[in-house]
Amino acid sequence: MTDQSPLRLAAQTAISQCMNLSADESCLIVTDDKRQPIGEALYDVACEITPDASIIRYPPSEQHGEEPAEPVATAMAAADVFLAPTTKSLSHTRARGSANDAGARGATLPGITEDVFVTGLDADYESIAEHSAAMLAQVKDATEIRVTSPQGTDITFEPGSREWFSDTGMVHEPGQFSNLPAGEVFVSPENVNGRYVVDGTMMPYGLLDDGQELVFEVEDGYVTSISDDDVRAQVENGAASVGQDAYNLAELGIGTNVGVSELVGSVLLDEKAAGTVHIAIGDDAGIGGDTDAPLHLDGILTEPTVYVDGEAIDLPQP
16 A cells, blocks of 8 residues: 555655656755654655655764765755755755755755654645745845844844845755745845844744743844853854854844744744744855855744834734
């Protein structure tokens, strides 16, 4: 009997709907020891579509944004399609960017768990694409984006010449890239000033406790103060190798996945939740910026108000 387990059904959505893999294309699955069941589920589905499917498994990286070994990067660039369910993110790596530049289309699934994989891929990605397009139209020409929240956030982003991106989960053209699960629009701003307060999800905690808040001060595009010792330690660890670049304010993202009705503690899924904003520290080289750093730390705000050139906009809602 054909396996119709939730894991397999999610893999079918990823391979067929999201990636649109065809029989004459090569497909590479990049995974690690801790994400092997998801990697193998994707590989099994890919093998049913194309004879040119392969899987690479390696030990988990220590940090999000850490470059994979050269053979992994080379294989990614040589594939028509790649998917990377890994413990630590490959999204913001030169390897991922170079693979897309070479014409590969790909999806990263950083920190994915089997529960998040099954939940996040049980979605109408055509609807997510529509909500993402509508949000992108509101922000793409903005000179200034201001975000406030009841928790005390008041921060202003200047995108400058940087391009906004839409992460829809529909990856059908050469060079395209998405996270899976998907659903956000985002930019790596040229300059940022203000304060933001994370009250949703952030590593190393996952979903924050009620009343727990992580406060960040930002000046001229760099984080100058972090209220939490454990988060600060992660950034300091990155700064040991790249200095101030570890404190770069890397990203403003707006969630557009209306299928995510509540936060679950996974940054990968929670940052896509409609009605939320996420702000990241560290690497932005893979999303239109110019900073290489061995970390990319997203923090999620659950009650943001977003102003585009002074006018409040409506955010998608679950």
